[in-house]
Amino acid sequence: MFYREAGDFKTSYREDNQTFPIRLDRAGYWIALIVAFLVIPFFVNDYWVNAVFAPFFIYAIAALGLNILTGYAGQVSLGTGGFMAVGAYSVYKLMVAFPDVSIVFHVLIAGGITAVVGVAFGLPSMRIKGFYLAVATLAAQFFLVWLFNKVAWFYNYSASGQINAPERTVLGVIVTGPNTEAWAKYLISLVFLVAAAWFARNLTRGMTGRKWMGIRDMDIAAEIIGVNPLMAKMSAFAVSSFLVGVSGALFFAVYLGAAEAGESFGITKSFLILFMVIIGGLGSIFGSFAGAAFMVLMPVLLKNVLVGVLGWPTALAAELEFIIVGALIVIFLILEPHGLAQLWRLTKEKLRLWPFPH
Amino acid sequence: MKMKKLAAAAVATLMVGAPAMAELVFPSLSYRTGPFAAGGIPYADGYADYFTLLNERDGGIGGVKVSVPECETAYNTEKGVECYESTKGMGALLYNPLSTGITYQLIPKATADDIPLYTPGYGRTSAANGNVFSHVFNFPANYWNGASAAVNYVLSLNNGSLEGKKITLLHFNGAYGKEPIPTLTKLAEKHGFEFNAIPVDYPGQEQKSQWLQIRREKPDYVLFWGWGVMNQVAIQEAANIRFPMENFIGVWWSGAEHDVTPAGAAANGYKAVAFHGVGSDYPVFDDIQKYVVDSGKAAGNGTNVGTVIYNRGVYAAMLVAEAARKAQEIHGTADITSSMMRDGLEQLEITDARMKELGMEGFGPAFSVSCENHGGPGTAAISQWDASAGKWSLITEFAPSDMDVIQPLIDADSAAYAAENNIAPQCK
Numbered sequence A: 001m002f003y004r005e006a007g008d009f010k011t012s013y014r015e016d017n018q019t020f021p022i023r024l025d026r027a028g029y030w031i032a033l034i035v036a037f038l039v040i041p042f043f044v045n046d047y048w049v050n051a052v053f054a055p056f057f058i059y060a061i062a063a064l065g066l067n068i069l070t071g072y073a074g075q076v077s078l079g080t081g082g083f084m085a086v087g088a089y090s091v092y093k094l095m096v097a098f099p100d101v102s103i104v105f106h107v108l109i110a111g112g113i114t115a116v117v118g119v120a121f122g123l124p125s126m127r128i129k130g131f132y133l134a135v136a137t138l139a140a141q142f143f144l145v146w147l148f149n150k151v152a153w154f155y156n157y158s159a160s161g162q163i164n165a166p167e168r169t170v171l172g173v174i175v176t177g178p179n180t181e182a183w184a185k186y187l188i189s190l191v192f193l194v195a196a197a198w199f200a201r202n203l204t205r206g207m208t209g210r211k212w213m214g215i216r217d218m219d220i221a222a223e224i225i226g227v228n229p230l231m232a233k234m235s236a237f238a239v240s241s242f243l244v245g246v247s248g249a250l251f252f253a254v255y256l257g258a259a260e261a262g263e264s265f266g267i268t269k270s271f272l273i274l275f276m277v278i279i280g281g282l283g284s285i286f287g288s289f290a291g292a293a294f295m296v297l298m299p300v301l302l303k304n305v306l307v308g309v310l311g312w313p314t315a316l317a318a319e320l321e322f323i324i325v326g327a328l329i330v331i332f333l334i335l336e337p338h339g340l341a342q343l344w345r346l347t348k349e350k351l352r353l354w355p356f357p358h
Numbered sequence B: 001m002k003m004k005k006l007a008a009a010a011v012a013t014l015m016v017g018a019p020a021m022a023e024l025v026f027p028s029l030s031y032r033t034g035p036f037a038a039g040g041i042p043y044a045d046g047y048a049d050y051f052t053l054l055n056e057r058d059g060g061i062g063g064v065k066v067s068v069p070e071c072e073t074a075y076n077t078e079k080g081v082e083c084y085e086s087t088k089g090m091g092a093l094l095y096n097p098l099s100t101g102i103t104y105q106l107i108p109k110a111t112a113d114d115i116p117l118y119t120p121g122y123g124r125t126s127a128a129n130g131n132v133f134s135h136v137f138n139f140p141a142n143y144w145n146g147a148s149a150a151v152n153y154v155l156s157l158n159n160g161s162l163e164g165k166k167i168t169l170l171h172f173n174g175a176y177g178k179e180p181i182p183t184l185t186k187l188a189e190k191h192g193f194e195f196n197a198i199p200v201d202y203p204g205q206e207q208k209s210q211w212l213q214i215r216r217e218k219p220d221y222v223l224f225w226g227w228g229v230m231n232q233v234a235i236q237e238a239a240n241i242r243f244p245m246e247n248f249i250g251v252w253w254s255g256a257e258h259d260v261t262p263a264g265a266a267a268n269g270y271k272a273v274a275f276h277g278v279g280s281d282y283p284v285f286d287d288i289q290k291y292v293v294d295s296g297k298a299a300g301n302g303t304n305v306g307t308v309i310y311n312r313g314v315y316a317a318m319l320v321a322e323a324a325r326k327a328q329e330i331h332g333t334a335d336i337t338s339s340m341m342r343d344g345l346e347q348l349e350i351t352d353a354r355m356k357e358l359g360m361e362g363f364g365p366a367f368s369v370s371c372e373n374h375g376g377p378g379t380a381a382i383s384q385w386d387a388s389a390g391k392w393s394l395i396t397e398f399a400p401s402d403m404d405v406i407q408p409l410i411d412a413d414s415a416a417y418a419a420e421n422n423i424a425p426q427c428k
Helices: A023-043 A046-072 A080-097 A103-126 A130-150 A182-204 A207-217 A219-224 A229-256 A267-280 A285-309 A314-335 A339-353 B002-017 B037-058 B077-088 B100-113 B143-157 B181-191 B208-217 B229-240 B257-267 B283-293 B308-331 B338-346 B352-357 B403-421
Strands: B028-030 B070-072 B166-172 B194-200 B221-225 B248-250 B271-274 B381-386 B391-394
Touching (some): A023 A182, A046 A080, A046 A182, A046 A229, A046 A267, A046 B077, A080 A103, A080 A267, A103 A130, A103 A229, A182 A285, A229 B077, A267 A285, A267 A314, A285 A314, A285 A339, A285 B070, A285 B077, A314 B070, B028 B037, B028 B077, B037 B257, B037 B283, B143 B221, B143 B248, B166 B181, B166 B208, B181 B194, B181 B403, B194 B208, B208 B229, B221 B229, B229 B248, B271 B391, B283 B308
Parallel strands (some): B166 B221, B221 B248
Antiparallel strands (some): B271 B381, B381 B391
16 A cells, blocks of 8 residues: 555666665665664664674675675685684774774775685685585685684784784774774674665676576576676675674674684584574575674573573573574575565565555 | 563563672683583682682672672684673673683773773783783783793703703694793793794684694604693693603693593693692582582582682682772772772782681682782692593692793883874873
8 A cells, every 4th residue: 555666756777777666665774874863873772783783784795795695696605714814913003003993984995805705715616616615615715714823923822812902093083992882892883784785786787696596596598698707706706795794893893892713603604694594585686685684683682581581591491482583494495495585575565565465 | 672672572571671789790701511511610719709608608709799600602703792791780790701813802992981800810911011901900910021930840840941842832822822832932042942833722622733833843842722622632632642741731721620530541641730739628618518519509509619729710800809899998888889998909809818718728828919029929830630640630739920021022022012002001
């Protein structure tokens, strides 16, 4: 009734191709942005930022990155944790070496370094596909974590191999280190997330994205119609690793403040982000957000309900969390194998016809 | 959206539900799940049970009840952050996260929030330098004391000379396991033994290749920095390659009943460094049995009382309680804040007479904390497992460690931290 395109006339191709062609969607998008930028920062406290917003935003960037590689270009990767580690250790070395430069540049350069590493590990994708590529990227995961554990230069020879984020600022506002205000931590993550999503959305709907999808759907056919598989695959690896690197840099510098390669960027992280992408929906920007929200916020929500509201013992609640989240994942995948994004699409389809489905 | 609303409701209830009355809040960031739960459960039980004992027997500390809200971290730093943030609003006075990784995470945060961290026998070793780490306390002993104690013990077995001997460190490949490496490297230079380190990756259930390497290199002694499920596996693997158990020495986190029992009789003779007494032969445990376990108020099922890690939880809680008492005394108020708690820790003095009053005579050393020294005396003893009797016993006296080697390392590491983070010395 309210959600429909009837009467919403487009007079140019540009208008027709916009991301949110329906007026209500567009309004919702702008309202969400206004609330996120102009309302929440005034109310947010340490708990909400550290337990909810910062991890959600940062994982969403990583999920966007992996979704470009796996969802759009069809290259399975299990190396996400390792690439996040590259971002984290690069930003650490840059922060320590150039303390006067704004952290924003460090994060972007760390993303660039990760892109280079990602392309190097993406080279085997020219020869191998599917599960075999997954194994090659798995090697990247283990190699990179081993490297950051083994070579003391990466952690500046500290006794325990931990890296700690020193205090750095953006335009005079502290955004890393223990004295960061909640709103600053929130806003820096949000700015990077919005930029990443905007970047990813515009790449995927343009020529680059179409090439990736061509490679994903049938690489030989794509090659015949003129897609250069080398360029398409390497650009997918580069863009994906860039976003994953940015996410790793923020994960270490803004969110955790201290990290060690094995614990923070192990294989479980790769799986976690892969699950986000699969549960959210492969090949969907919205899916990356939905998947990250589901995997990050669900355990926190369950913990607060089970321990905080119901007062159950913490161990019981922790075990139940696994069971409930696991069961939900299975149920979702059975009911909607294309993820939360498809569920959302179906809901919107139904809403367009509502209340007169025939 | 619905999810967010629910979350908001949940958190709102959590915050309203937090007690506003006068209470001393010592959050316990415990782990009762995950690969390290075997050690996490008894420690959390001991920590909670001692405070319950104080509430039941003495009516709290200085007349104020103690509350120990638990939060499950599963030894995961991200959950640790969530736990810290969710409990700090309750008026937390002190954190004791029992995880070196989470400790590293919390050192800057807690310092900025003016909440002390107490990390007995774990955490960042150089935090013993109170001049730099104003809010971190790791008395009575740290990893480097432990490493030195193990080497001193080996020295005593070899008539004071380790020339030409080979010592291998088998360690958890993370902050915790890497901590002793600088000290052992220095000690190797000093005493002329050959040192190498073999890492075991998280969670350490698979150690075949590491033990193959040990079998090939035939070290004279293996030192061990393991935790949780990793300990049982290592002791079983050592038994499998017939490594002499009396030459296999763990740190205090690798020497509990649940670590050695799975290997059965093969674990007989395994040694571990200890910084406090073993067994339940102290009056305090009778009180715990009477006031806490028998009245059904125990945090666990009560079977852990008197085991090594449970005792450590009790010991840590006792020192925290004594520091709180001290803080009440200094500031003349029973309802202390986290900042007062920090002062209490810094001026804490444990005497033998006081230990006797507490029913823990000889359980731990007498010591006093100062502004410069947050690390305590660093004394340690060696304990050995007797498989047939099924108990640990101390085979040496508590002895000091080699501070000539350790102190320069502490100074260097803390100076590096101070330089990185622009910290001015806090002691006058």
